[in-house]
Amino acid sequence: GDCRMFTLALADKATELGVKFRYGVTIDRFATESGRITGVHTDKGLETADRYVCALGPYAPILLKTVGIRLPIYPIKGYSITLPVTDPDAAPQSTIMDETHKVAITRLGDRIRVAGQAEIIGYNRKLGSHATDTVRHVVSDLFPKGGDVSRAQGWTGLRPMTPDGTPVIGPTRYDNLFLNTGHGTLGWTMACGSGRAVADAVLGKAPGISFDGLTAARYGQ
Numbered sequence: 001g002d003c004r005m006f007t008l009a010l011a012d013k014a015t016e017l018g019v020k021f022r023y024g025v026t027i028d029r030f031a032t033e034s035g036r037i038t039g040v041h042t043d044k045g046l047e048t049a050d051r052y053v054c055a056l057g058p059y060a061p062i063l064l065k066t067v068g069i070r071l072p073i074y075p076i077k078g079y080s081i082t083l084p085v086t087d088p089d090a091a092p093q094s095t096i097m098d099e100t101h102k103v104a105i106t107r108l109g110d111r112i113r114v115a116g117q118a119e120i121i122g123y124n125r126k127l128g129s130h131a132t133d134t135v136r137h138v139v140s141d142l143f144p145k146g147g148d149v150s151r152a153q154g155w156t157g158l159r160p161m162t163p164d165g166t167p168v169i170g171p172t173r174y175d176n177l178f179l180n181t182g183h184g185t186l187g188w189t190m191a192c193g194s195g196r197a198v199a200d201a202v203l204g205k206a207p208g209i210s211f212d213g214l215t216a217a218r219y220g221q
Contacts, residue, residue, distance in 0.1 A: 002108050003188045022047075027056075029066035030177075037067070037177045051176045051202050058123070058160040060168075060181040069221045071168055073182045075123055075158035079132050080115035082108075083139070083152040091146030103138045112147045114139045118159075127156045159184050164218075169194050170201055170211035172221075178202055179216060 011021065022044075031039040031046065039048040054060050058075035085091045085107075095106040103116030114135040132154045140149050161184045162168065168182040180198045183190050197207040 001188075002113075003191075027063060030063065032067055032174070035174060037174050051178065053178045053180055053198060053202065055180040055198075057181055057187070058158045060160065060179070064179075067174065067177075069172060069216055070219075071182065071216060071221065072163050072219060073160045073168070074120070076161045076184070077117075077119040077121050077124065077156060077158055078115065078185075079117050079127075079135055080113055080155045080157075081132050081135050081139070081149075081152040082111050082113045082155070083147040083149055085110050085112060085146060086148050087145050091143055096142075098138050098142065101134055101138050103135055105139055105142065112139065112143070123158065125156055125158065127154050131156065159187070161185075166214060167194060168214065168216055168219075169198055170207075170215040172216055 011019075015021070026043040028041045028043065030037050030052075031041060037052050039046045040052065054064060056063060058073060061071045061073050064071060091112055092105050092107045095104060097104050098116075101116060102118070103114060106113045106115075116138075117134055132152070136149050136152065139147060160182050162182040165184060166182070167180075167184070167186075167190060169178075169180050171178055178198050178201055180194050183194065193209070197209050197211070200207040201211070
């Protein structure tokens, strides 16, 4: 599926239900008192709520360390290109994986998305002129007539990886702070399930899955 289109549609639906999105706001740190989170300091002032969910992907450790929670999550850089289909019969019909280069090729209607690679380069999100050479080579080699690589749009992002490859979700030592991060290469795959489980926990309901082995406690946090 197209995760960008999904999240845009989800944001529209959430807005209809009363969710307010605050774009262009920088979060600095949590405020705490008596073992609880009392607010979030931002460049626009203090935001307060009854409960808080930290779902910042690879940036989660930066905010969480302000309240003494240290997570071994590291940003792993990946790349993708999206190009128009030129010949539907010569393009992939579903998703395939090039195991040699660790690149996934997905058909999205009249577009092809090619994604992969893994760079350990910190929080650098620059998209250099040769950054997508590998994914371009793979799609050109496997489907030379399927899409127009010359019209490809490049993108880069950071995967929040944990040492054991398992996300960090659920409650924390603060009774009103919950985590939903560290999904690595499976963020899109686990998004809805993780979101549902964390939402249940926030509302005081029994989640559909056990959080055993998934919380920050496994790292002594």
